[in-house]
Amino acid sequence: xxxxxxxxxxxxxxxxxxxxxxxxxxxxxxxxxxxxxxxxxxxxxxxxxxxxxxxxxxxxxxxxxxxxxxxxxxxxxxxxxxxxxxxxxxxxxxxxxxxxxxxxxxxxxxxxxxxxxxxxxxxxxxxxxxxxxxxxxxxxxxxxxxxxxxxxxxxxxxxxxxxxxxxxxxxxxxxxxxxxxxxxxxxxxxxxxxxxxxxxxxxxxxxxxxxxxxxxxxxxxxx
Numbered sequence: 001x002x003x004x005x006x007x008x009x010x011x012x013x014x015x016x017x018x019x020x021x022x023x024x025x026x027x028x029x030x031x032x033x034x035x036x037x038x039x040x041x042x043x044x045x046x047x048x049x050x051x052x053x054x055x056x057x058x059x060x061x062x063x064x065x066x067x068x069x070x071x072x073x074x075x076x077x078x079x080x081x082x083x084x085x086x087x088x089x090x091x092x093x094x095x096x097x098x099x100x101x102x103x104x105x106x107x108x109x110x111x112x113x114x115x116x117x118x119x120x121x122x123x124x125x126x127x128x129x130x131x132x133x134x135x136x137x138x139x140x141x142x143x144x145x146x147x148x149x150x151x152x153x154x155x156x157x158x159x160x161x162x163x164x165x166x167x168x169x170x171x172x173x174x175x176x177x178x179x180x181x182x183x184x185x186x187x188x189x190x191x192x193x194x195x196x197x198x199x200x201x202x203x204x205x206x207x208x209x210x211x212x213x214x215x216x217x218x219x220x221x222x223x
Contacts, residue, residue: 019072021138026071027059029146030079032110033103033153034062037082040102044095046088054082070193075145076152076202081159093175097168100161107150111143111213118143119218143213148206157192158185 035057038049054061062079071077089095118139121132156166163185167175192198214222 021134022072022141023068025138025142025145026068026077027063028142029107029110029149030068030071030077031057031059031062032106032146033149034079034082036102036106037084037099040099041082041084041088041095044089044098046085046095046099048085048088049082052083071145071149074193074199075206076148078149078153078160093168093172097165100164103161104150104153107146107153108209111146111150111210112217114139114142114146115213115217119220122218122220144206144210147209147213148202151202151205151209157189158182160185160189 035055038055041049042055049055056062062082064078064080067078067080069077084096084099086092086096118136121136121139153160154162154165156162159182163182167178170178211222
């Protein structure tokens with residue numbers, strides 16, 4: 001009983017609700033991103049993701065704990081990579097590039113799909129009942145996080161999607177050599193994040209894309 005009284009008297013309900021909504025937004029963004037990787041691979045002939053039950057919006061199938069924490073705290077992160085077998089592709093390099101691009105593209109589309117109902121709420125098209133403002137903030141958070149995930153994954157650093165796109169335009173000899181060192185890219189990525197390299201550029205890019213999509217989808221000035 002004492003513990004219950006302590007929690008009742010000291011729990012910041014508003015802060016708790018914020019983090020619940022924040023984590024929910026992160027899970028949506030990561031799940032859409034990884035599912036679309038799998039769908040793109042399947043469309044190109046690779047059934048690996050489907051056979052591993054990764055064509056699902058169930059976040060438990062996709063979550064990487066470190067990437068989830070980075071997304072929640074920093075606004076950009078990653079999920080557990082969807083398995084892809086390039087041997088199924090008619091053109092392995094092109095197939096890997098298109099599969100990789102599907103993730104970031106899906107995040108930009110998700111950002112738009114989140115802002116459209118937010119705009120409808122703010123413009124009164126969907127009414128203005130209880131909880132509308134909270135829903136608008138949640139949709140804005142989904143949009144921002146989704147843009148952050150999309151831009152972050154376009155960086156040409158293994159194992160991020162941008163590296164696979166970059167590798168696809170390189171000569172086969174260079175491509176094969178770089179693939180041997182791909183596994184070390186994660187440590188480079190962690191070092192970049194630890195030393196806070198490029199975070200200002202990422203933040204500015206995320207905000208610029210968000211403001212552009214806000215003007216297109218919502219049309220109401222922010223601030």
